[in-house]
Amino acid sequence: MSSAEKLLWTNKYKPKSFDEIIGNKEAISQFRSWIEEFFNGTAKYKAALLWGPPGVGKTLTVEVASIVYKAELVQMNASDNRSYGDIERIAMAASKHFGFGSSRKIILVDEIDGILTSEDRGGLSALIKLIEVSKFPVVFTANDPWDPQFRQLRDMCLMIQFYGVRSTSIVGFLEKICRAEGISYDKEALKFIADRSEGDVRSAINDLQTCVAGKKTLKLDDVKWLGYRDRVTPAFDVLRGIFSSISCNAARRYTITSDLSYDELLQWLNENIPIQYGNVYELIDAYNALSKADVYLGRIKRSQDWSLLSYAMDLMTAGVSMAKREKYKFVKYSFPERIRLLQKSMSVREVMNEIALLIAKNCHVSSRTALSEYLPILKVIFTHNVNMAAGIASWLGFDDRMIDFLTNNPSISEEIKRLMKR
Numbered sequence: 001m002s003s004a005e006k007l008l009w010t011n012k013y014k015p016k017s018f019d020e021i022i023g024n025k026e027a028i029s030q031f032r033s034w035i036e037e038f039f040n041g042t043a044k045y046k047a048a049l050l051w052g053p054p055g056v057g058k059t060l061t062v063e064v065a066s067i068v069y070k071a072e073l074v075q076m077n078a079s080d081n082r083s084y085g086d087i088e089r090i091a092m093a094a095s096k097h098f099g100f101g102s103s104r105k106i107i108l109v110d111e112i113d114g115i116l117t118s119e120d121r122g123g124l125s126a127l128i129k130l131i132e133v134s135k136f137p138v139v140f141t142a143n144d145p146w147d148p149q150f151r152q153l154r155d156m157c158l159m160i161q162f163y164g165v166r167s168t169s170i171v172g173f174l175e176k177i178c179r180a181e182g183i184s185y186d187k188e189a190l191k192f193i194a195d196r197s198e199g200d201v202r203s204a205i206n207d208l209q210t211c212v213a214g215k216k217t218l219k220l221d222d223v224k225w226l227g228y229r230d231r232v233t234p235a236f237d238v239l240r241g242i243f244s245s246i247s248c249n250a251a252r253r254y255t256i257t258s259d260l261s262y263d264e265l266l267q268w269l270n271e272n273i274p275i276q277y278g279n280v281y282e283l284i285d286a287y288n289a290l291s292k293a294d295v296y297l298g299r300i301k302r303s304q305d306w307s308l309l310s311y312a313m314d315l316m317t318a319g320v321s322m323a324k325r326e327k328y329k330f331v332k333y334s335f336p337e338r339i340r341l342l343q344k345s346m347s348v349r350e351v352m353n354e355i356a357l358l359i360a361k362n363c364h365v366s367s368r369t370a371l372s373e374y375l376p377i378l379k380v381i382f383t384h385n386v387n388m389a390a391g392i393a394s395w396l397g398f399d400d401r402m403i404d405f406l407t408n409n410p411s412i413s414e415e416i417k418r419l420m421k422r
């Protein structure tokens, strides 16, 4: 593992034994029995298909098996190498011959769902052939193997289902990392990260590393912004992917799996290029590529000639990635200011409108009057007289967000909420 790869906590703290893997005990024990039977020559199936949601330990289980059973791991990713030729060249060749060093091998073809999107229809039949000819256990992984085209393959495999990992287990794992890194943490913060990860251990570890970013403490406030997670995490992953890729093709791929729009991607890159790139030539090249992309995007908007989009995307992904002169460093990315402002003002406007509606209903005025005449007075009351504020808030039925908005001060808000409970 290169020193850059070690910087990622998902690599640094990657389990090396089955006991260290959290969750999915049933799946792991099924897998272990099968592979032991295979090496004893008693297995019913020649292949296994580990399937389930992302980041829960499918690939990891096979990696650990290769350590524990002292087998050489021959690994290929079906999304990268999708044609019959690729599979024959890498996996099938390895599956026929005993290696020099260890006499055991495990053939892992990762992410086979990707094979169906290939134009080369030979990929799938190559996988079936691989099972037939292999002298070694063949393992596939997939998020969703239920496409009818996989039917024959599924029938040839022992199907092992993986599930999302429980939040409490993830918290425990994150605690271990914090202790190893000498970080003092609020348990609430770890719980927040774990809950938001929805059982995805990889994304929880990545979020932890992003939120800690070089500090030695982690508080709830440091992780609260993950509330934007549904948009933010994919964006962070895309950035990390683009900046760390060492080939144009790899860099390009990261946008395909994300739901960022090209406009958003431009904002994210614009904000984060100076954070990622320290070398002045890297900066020049990256901004050069980005500005050209911007020109294309402008032209597309004016002319509606969408065929130009691929040029803009190439410049933003491959162009920005290839500006790299030095090794990829793990840095904390920042949320584009423009998008943040937009979201903030949007939610502020929403809260104001909701307050205005409640006033209008109870005071029999229009919501416009409520906004222009009542709201400013309420703000003064809420910051200067907590008792009166609590009375008004109960009467009008304000929720926490509304109180927070009117006081704009967490400790006053807390006091008002406490008074309301009395």
Ligand SMILES: Nc1ncnc2c1ncn2[C@@H]1O[C@H](COP(=O)(O)OP(=O)(O)OP(=O)(O)O)[C@@H](O)[C@H]1O
Residues within 6 Å of the ligand: 009, 010, 011, 013, 014, 015, 020, 021, 022, 023, 052, 053, 054, 055, 056, 057, 058, 059, 060, 061, 111, 141, 142, 143, 165, 173, 201, 202, 205
């Ligand atoms: N159950 C787990 N216990 C401990 N660490 C885990 C676990 N699952 C994932 N990780 C961490 O996340 C990384 C990625 O996990 P892995 O590659 O196994 O995910 P996956 O299930 O194969 O996901 P995908 O479907 O995206 O390929 C691992 O290298 C490890 O660091």
Ligand SMILES: [Mg+2]
Residues within 6 Å of the ligand: 058, 059, 060, 110, 111, 141
């Ligand atoms: Mg995997």
